Amino acid sequence: MKNIYPNIYRNSLKNLNKAKNFLKRNEIIAVPTETVYGLAGNAYSSRAIKKIYRLKKRPKKNPLIIHYESIENLKKDVIVNIEFFKLYKKFCPGPITFILKKRKDSKICSLANANLNTVAVRFPSHKITKNLLKKLDFPLAMPSANMSAGLSPISALDVIDEFGKRVRFIIDGGKSKIGLESTVVNLVDGVKINRPGAISKKDLYKVFGKKISLVKKINKINSPGMLRKHYSPGIPIVLNCKIVDSKDAFIVFGKKNKKGKNIFNLSYKGDLKEAGKNLYKTMRKIKNLNFKKIRVVKIPNRDIGIAINDRLRKAAN
Ligand code: TXA
Ligand code: MG
Numbered sequence: 495m496k497n498i499y500p501n502i503y504r505n506s507l508k509n510l511n512k513a514k515n516f517l518k519r520n521e522i523i524a525v526p527t528e529t530v531y532g533l534a535g536n537a538y539s540s541r542a543i544k545k546i547y548r549l550k551k552r553p554k555k556n557p558l559i560i561h562y563e564s565i566e567n568l569k570k571d572v573i574v575n576i577e578f579f580k581l582y583k584k585f586c587p588g589p590i591t592f593i594l595k596k597r598k599d600s601k602i603c604s605l606a607n608a609n610l611n612t613v614a615v616r617f618p619s620h621k622i623t624k625n626l627l628k629k630l631d632f633p634l635a636m637p638s639a640n641m642s643a644g645l646s647p648i649s650a651l652d653v654i655d656e657f658g659k660r661v662r663f664i665i666d667g668g669k670s671k672i673g674l675e676s677t678v679v680n681l682v683d684g685v686k687i688n689r690p691g692a693i694s695k696k697d698l699y700k701v702f703g704k705k706i707s708l709v710k711k712i713n714k715i716n717s718p719g720m721l722r723k724h725y726s727p728g729i730p731i732v733l734n735c736k737i738v739d740s741k742d743a744f745i746v747f748g749k750k751n752k753k754g755k756n757i758f759n760l761s762y763k764g765d766l767k768e769a770g771k772n773l774y775k776t777m778r779k780i781k782n783l784n785f786k787k788i789r790v791v792k793i794p795n796r797d798i799g800i801a802i803n804d805r806l807r808k809a810a811n
Contacts, residue, residue: 499650499651499654499664501654501659501661501662501663501664502650502651502654502664502666503663503664503665503666504665504666505622505665505666505667509665510622510625510626510629510665511629512663513525513626513663513665514626514629514630516662516663517534517535517536517542517630517632517634518536518630520535520536520539520541520542520545521535521542521545521662521663522534522535522542522545522546522549522661523535523661523662523663523664523665524639524647524650524653524657524661524663524664524665525620525622525623525626525634525636525664525665525667526620526622526623526650526665526666526667526668526670527561527618527619527620527623527636527667527670528588528589528618528619528620528670528671528672529589529618529670529672529673529674529675529676529691529692530638530639530646530647530648530670530672530673530674530675530774531638531639531646531647531648531649531650531652531653531664531667531670532561532618532623532634532636532637532638532639533546533549533550533636533637533638533639533661534561534623534634534635534636535634535635535636536630536632536634536635537558537560537561537602537603537606537632537633537634537635538601538602538603538632538633539603539632540603540605542603542635543558543603543605543606543635544605546558546635546637547605549657549660549661550637550640550641550642551641551642552637552642553642554605554608555608556608556642557606557607557608557610557613557614558606558607558614558635558636558637559591559614559615559616559635559636559637559676560602560606560607560613560614560615560616560633560634560635560636561615561616561617561618561623561627561633561634561635561636562615562616562617562627562633563617563624563627563628565582567633568615568617568633570597570600570601571596571597571600571601571602571613571615571633572594572595572596572597572600572613572615573594573595573596573597574594575594575681577681577684577685577702578592578594578681580701580702581679581681581698581701582617584697584701585693585697586617586619587617587618587619587624588617588619588693589619589672589674589676589677589691589692589693590616590676590677590679590691590693591614591615591616591676591677591678591679591689592614592615592616592679592681593612593613593614593678593679593680593681593682593688594612594613594615594681594682595611595612595613595682596610596611596612596613600613601632602633602635603635606635612682614678616676620667620670621667622665622667623667626665638675639652639653639656639657639661640652640656641656641657643723643724643725643726644656644725644726644727644728645725645726645727645774645777645778645781646674646675646725646774647774648669648670648673648771648774648775649666649668649669649670649775650664650665650666650667652774652775652778655778655782669771670771671771672691672692672770672771673770673771673772673773673774673775674691674692674770674771674773674774674798674801674802674805675689675691676689676691676692676693677689677690677691677692677693677694677801678691679698679706680709685698685702685706686706686707686708686709687706687707687708687709688709689801689804690708690800690801690804691798691801692767692770692798692801694797694798694800694801695708695800696797708800723808723809723811724805724808724809724811725774725805725808725809726808726809726811727777727778727780727781727788727809728781729780729781729785729786729787729788730786730787730788730810731787731788731789731790731806731809731810732787732788732789732790732810733790733792733806733807733810734790734791734792735789735790735791736791737751737752737757737789737791740756740789741756741785741786742756742785742786742787742788742789743756743757743758743780743783743785743787743788743789744756744757744758744788744789744790744791745758745760745776745777745780745788745789745790745791746758746759746760746791747759747760747761747764747769747791747793747794748761748762748763748764749762749763749764751791756785758776758779758780760772760773760776760793760802766793766794766796766797766798766799766802767797767798769793769798769799769802770798770801770802773802773805773806777809790806793806
């Protein structure tokens with residue numbers, strides 16, 4: 495069968511080497527991770543970083559997450575601490591991002607971290623991206639592979655939906671297992687959650703034996719990228735709705751809900767993990783079916799449900 499998307503590449507040694515060559519030439523490619531697909535570029539190259547901001551139309555004050563494969567390499571760029579090691583041991587590689595102090599002699603391009611004195615760092619667990627990182631002598635700056643403020647992609651086709659041919663090389667790593675962006679934990683002064691994700695408050699409680707709070711008041715310092723509307727399908731969203739007779743799309747959760755052409759269930763089983771995995775996929779589907787509005791029923795606000803509600807609130811903003 496002819497490949498109708500010539501910029502989607504399957505996982506093979508040959509294609510990983512191609513990916514490496516793109517990155518070495520400071521080109522931008524899209525790669526799978528367990529959370530969402532990322533738009534990857536050489537974190538040490540200002541040319542590559544500029545291209546990422548331009549492609550996404552991302553405001554320059556919104557810093558990127560830098561992805562590593564080993565602690566040894568991470569230590570060249572940031573100052574680690576005891577809280578970091580505790581979380582690393584428990585959750586890495588995996589869906590967690592750490593905000594740490596940037597080293598003075600770090601090679602990370604200052605535009606990548608928006609000229610702050612901190613850097614967001616993560617160790618993705620997806621095999622393809624781990625293998626790719628192993629081949630490189632630089633870390634990868636990687637925001638989610640969507641236009642700024644839009645829906646994050648959880649498959650290679652979603653990346654096409656966002657960028658078409660403008661991203662020339664996309665590695666297909668199947669559907670992202672988690673489907674929501676990583677938990678962002680600020681470790682610069684204590685431990686705080688900047689962005690909720692699959693690793694929950696409860697999980698962090700187990701590591702530290704004390705409550706870890708979610709930063710409510712977001713400001714320029716604690717999370718520069720979270721000031722405005724985000725994660726949006728581009729149509730109005732109304733939260734905490736009941737199902738009524740309407741032409742709008744409904745996003746529901748659990749088996750008690752009615753079925754219908756305009757009703758989209760995140761998880762019949764009432765499983766929050768499954769709902770998290772289906773959230774962006776469902777919103778993208780609704781957007782592409784040309785519905786004019788989305789109404790969402792109440793989603794339980796526990797575990798990964800906290801992250802789902804966070805994204806829904808920002809999409810509805
Ligand atoms: O799961 C993920 O984290 C995905 C995959 C591709 O790894 N990446 C991702 O990147 O979600 P992005 O760019 O969409 O979100 C990065 C978030 C933004 O909210 C940004 O403001 C925050 O991390 N961030 C980055 N550097 C920061 C810093 N130095 N201080 C505070 N927040 C920072
Ligand atoms: Mg994003």
